[in-house]
Amino acid sequence: MERPLSSPAPTFDELLGRARALVRDDRRAVLGVAGSPGAGKTTLAERLVRALNDDGTPWVAQVPMDGFHLADVELARLGLRDRKGAPETFDAAGYAALLRRLREDTQGPGEGEIVYAPGFERVLEQPVAGAIPVFPSARLVVTEGNYLLLGQGSWARVRSQLDEVWFCELDEGERVRRLVARHEVFGKDHDTAVAWVRGTDQRNADLVAATRDRADLVVPGSLRYPAAG
Template sequence: MAAGLRRSGDTLLCVAPTFDDLLRRARALPRGGRRAILGIAGSPGAGKSTLAGELVRELNGAGEPWVAQVPMDGFHLADAELDRLGRRDRKGAPDTFDAAGYAALLRRLREETYDDVVYAPGFERVLEQPVAGALPVPPTARLVVTEGNYLLLDTGAWARVRPQLDEVWFCVLDEEERVRRLVARHEEFGKSHAEAVAWVLRTDERNAALVAATRERADLVVPESALPGAGAGA
């Protein structure tokens, strides 16, 4: 986790990156005509999707899109499959995703020869379901930004993900604010306040602890001060 540090004499100082710093760093990732993939990790509600979306929007500007966004959430298992496996009550845990499929798509995106559009699955939060073929990655995309909880997990099929990523940034947020955002998001998509709080405490926070333990494997830690805008994160 070398980034975000600067040496002054014999003293190592922590330097918080700005959003402009993040833009410059992301812009420099594609090299030698090869497509680069930037991963953004962090606990549920830490602001991953907000950061990923703003990076893509700012880097693309008004010109031809050269940056695409492919979220890990598109690889959620469908509710019917979670029911069959008996895992729906902890949806969002590592074994409720198609981790092998996610790693395979990332590998394809790295090796793509830019001749064809690659279609990635998206995730519809209103339905809480993955949607196949929802996100086109055009041949012009030289940078793909992918966000999700488990990019740095080193167990099972998740261990295949990190080798496909040029860098991984880890979003951090004040814990009380992160939990508040999570509860608000669950309420926005149909849960009562009591249901939202129960889900966060029972499921989301268990996953958050697992994700937090992977922070030291990140290339850069992104504090709240570098996150653009405000509102609920992912």
């Protein structure tokens, strides 16, 4: 069940324990991390994967939703270039199909085959096919993205492929500040970054925020992480 915001926020160690508990009888589990742009989804996913894999043989893989962005050439054909990042600018059906393939792998570690997932190149802002290998030893897959809880169109197929979904939530002012800074790092000037965040990104953020109540757990984007060892 979702943890109300009035309850104590989970610690990072508690999140690690909850993630470990998703894997039972060597069945592969898939954990989703949802949230609005700039809320800290990727940081949370990366920290979880790193900490869980510190135990020894890597048994946790990370597969971001962003690999299913449509390429700019296709967005231009569809007339959606200025809506990049909106739900309709992703291959949602392809993403759901990959999650299903990953989740239905019932072969034990060391058996089966590598599943290749697409990645996303932030500098180019383009998807990259076959960039992420998910090895048979991976018993938990962590996937993060904005629209994991969206109930419309092909996105409705995604939730059923996820054992749990955690919603990463951050103070709105801090979220916007981080998002503007990210756009600037990847090449936008300040005014363009602000305009994009207050326009396209904000419409997307409002849509994502409306899915919060469907999550199993709310995690603050300000979560404290242990220092790297």
